[in-house]
Amino acid sequence: MKQLAAAAIAATFILVQCSGTKNDGSNAVKVNGTWIPRDQIEQVADAIRQQMAAYEAGEAMFGGGAHYRKTAARQLIANQLMLDVAKKRGIVCDSATVGESLRQFKQRIPPAQLDSELVRMGKTENDLRQQISDGMAVDSLVKLVLASIDEATESECSTFYRENIDKFTAPGRMRARHILLLRKEGAAPEETAAQRRKADDLLAKLKSGADFAGLARQHSEDPSSKSTGGDIGWFKRGDMMPQIEQAVTALKDKQISPVVETPVGYHIIQKTGEEAGGKPMPFNDVRAQIRGRLDFKKRGDRVKSYVDSLISGADIVYADTSYRLDAPTAAPQ
Numbered sequence: 001m002k003q004l005a006a007a008a009i010a011a012t013f014i015l016v017q018c019s020g021t022k023n024d025g026s027n028a029v030k031v032n033g034t035w036i037p038r039d040q041i042e043q044v045a046d047a048i049r050q051q052m053a054a055y056e057a058g059e060a061m062f063g064g065g066a067h068y069r070k071t072a073a074r075q076l077i078a079n080q081l082m083l084d085v086a087k088k089r090g091i092v093c094d095s096a097t098v099g100e101s102l103r104q105f106k107q108r109i110p111p112a113q114l115d116s117e118l119v120r121m122g123k124t125e126n127d128l129r130q131q132i133s134d135g136m137a138v139d140s141l142v143k144l145v146l147a148s149i150d151e152a153t154e155s156e157c158s159t160f161y162r163e164n165i166d167k168f169t170a171p172g173r174m175r176a177r178h179i180l181l182l183r184k185e186g187a188a189p190e191e192t193a194a195q196r197r198k199a200d201d202l203l204a205k206l207k208s209g210a211d212f213a214g215l216a217r218q219h220s221e222d223p224s225s226k227s228t229g230g231d232i233g234w235f236k237r238g239d240m241m242p243q244i245e246q247a248v249t250a251l252k253d254k255q256i257s258p259v260v261e262t263p264v265g266y267h268i269i270q271k272t273g274e275e276a277g278g279k280p281m282p283f284n285d286v287r288a289q290i291r292g293r294l295d296f297k298k299r300g301d302r303v304k305s306y307v308d309s310l311i312s313g314a315d316i317v318y319a320d321t322s323y324r325l326d327a328p329t330a331a332p333q
Contacts, residue, residue: 026039028041028073028320029041029076029316029317029318029320029323031080032081032084032314032315032316033315036080040076041072042072044072044075045068045069045071046068048068049068069322070323070324070325073325074307077311077314077316077325078307079138081314082138082310083134085141085310086134086137086138086140089141091137091140091141092137093140098129098132098133102125102128102132142303145306149298149299151291151295152290152294152295156294157287157290157294160293160294161287161290165280168286169279170277171237171277172236173234173236173274173275174235174249174271174273174274175232175234175274176232176235176248176269176273177228177229177232177270178216178220178230178232178244178267178269179199179215179219179268180220180225180265181195181198181219182221182264183195183263183264183265195266196266198219199268200259202219203256203259206256206268207256212229213229213230214229217230234275241262241263241264244260244269247260248269251269251270251271252271253272254271255270255271256269256270257270311325
């Protein structure tokens with residue numbers, strides 16, 4: 001989703017197929033006279049969400065909201081436009097190559113499951129073969145679009161290294177433990193005030209010499225650290241809520257913080273360790289990594305630019321305006 005990769009564009013032909021020139025009420029977007037059904041956009045949106053969740057767990061919270069639906073609509077619009085271009089250029093795929101790809105595809109899916117899915121979609125094996133052929137044609141077009149891109153130069157790589165030196169430096173880290181009193185959702189003001197008073201009382205006991213780990217085991221409401229005396233382990237900048245990170249950064253070793261309020265509740269924190277960041281990795285050790293990263297970005301930018309040019313010149317009609325590419329998109333739900 002964050003980069004528009006050629007493989008992702010071509011692969012969606014395995015999943016979806018445009019429905020033709022008539023709208024029976026189930027279609028969402030018309031691209032140069034060809035309709036894309038609403039349910040196919042939603043299928044691709046869900047597939048993108050699942051793929052992103054597998055790579056980056058935080059993406060799962062985005063669900064199937066407007067963010068993914070617009071991304072899926074754009075991808076399917078791009079597919080159709082590039083397929084049109086491929087056909088106009090006479091790009092065709094060897095039938096033997098298509099047949100081999102179909103054979104490999106069928107090997108990955110139990111026959112009964114494949115038959116059931118084709119029936120559900122109202123498709124035949126020949127339809128599937130055509131979708132694979134279309135996907136290969138688009139992939140061939142993308143390769144032509146990318147053919148003129150040069151590999152990242154040594155100068156570009158060294159500049160990226162200098163400007164992003166922090167990416168190649170082992171970050172410093174801190175360790176802490178805490179006592180957490182949870183903020184109860186929907187709690188009455190007096191209950192919240194009682195939690196704050198309890199936190200203040202615990203802090204007073206700690207200042208009087210009480211054992212932090214013992215009080216954490218007895219009073220903390222954080223189930224993940226309660227049994228270990230409140231230990232939340234090692235973490236680097238950006239891993240924790242800002243309020244906690246700021247509090248730990250300001251502490252000296254073994255020092256205890258004032259009561260820290262976060263959306264979760266009230267925390268009392270003790271710093272238990274700190275390690276400085278390491279030295280940057282030598283440029284020679286990361287040159288290949290940087291070149292690969294820059295080359296990938298160049299390819300993604302070129303494909304995006306090409307797709308943008310096709311979309312800007314296309315006749316696109318939205319029966320469902322929630323998929324409109326230029327419509328404001330709310331924060332992912």
